[in-house]
Amino acid sequence: MEIRIGILNSPREIGFETSQAASEIEAAVAAALEADAKLLSLTDSKGNRYIVPAAGIAYVEIGSEESRRVGFVG
Template sequence: MDLRIGIQNSPRELGFETSQTAEEVEQAVAAALTGQSPVLRLTDSKGAVFVVPAAALAYVEIGTESARRIGFVG
């Protein structure tokens, strides 16, 4: 699934692909926004860990879990 995270006072967003489910990502975001966790911690599909302070989150866009197409789309 593709994720895009907007960070306050940053012109760029953080984008990566993760093997976590949409529900797992939503739970992690909710925990960070409600103060249960001081950071949002997510892992990409290659094993890299991304840690964003909860206070710096602007938005989190959760993409679809569909497989990518190969070839030309007409």
């Protein structure tokens, strides 16, 4: 699943693929924002960790859980 995180006052966004379920990502983001946590930590499918200041999150886009098709669709 593809995750994109927009950062306040930054023209770029963070994008990565993760094997976590959409509900897990949503719960982690909601918990960080509701608890006034300083940081949000997420892990991609390769094991890389992304740590984002929770106060700087503009938006989180959670893609579909369906994997992308490769090749021609007929």
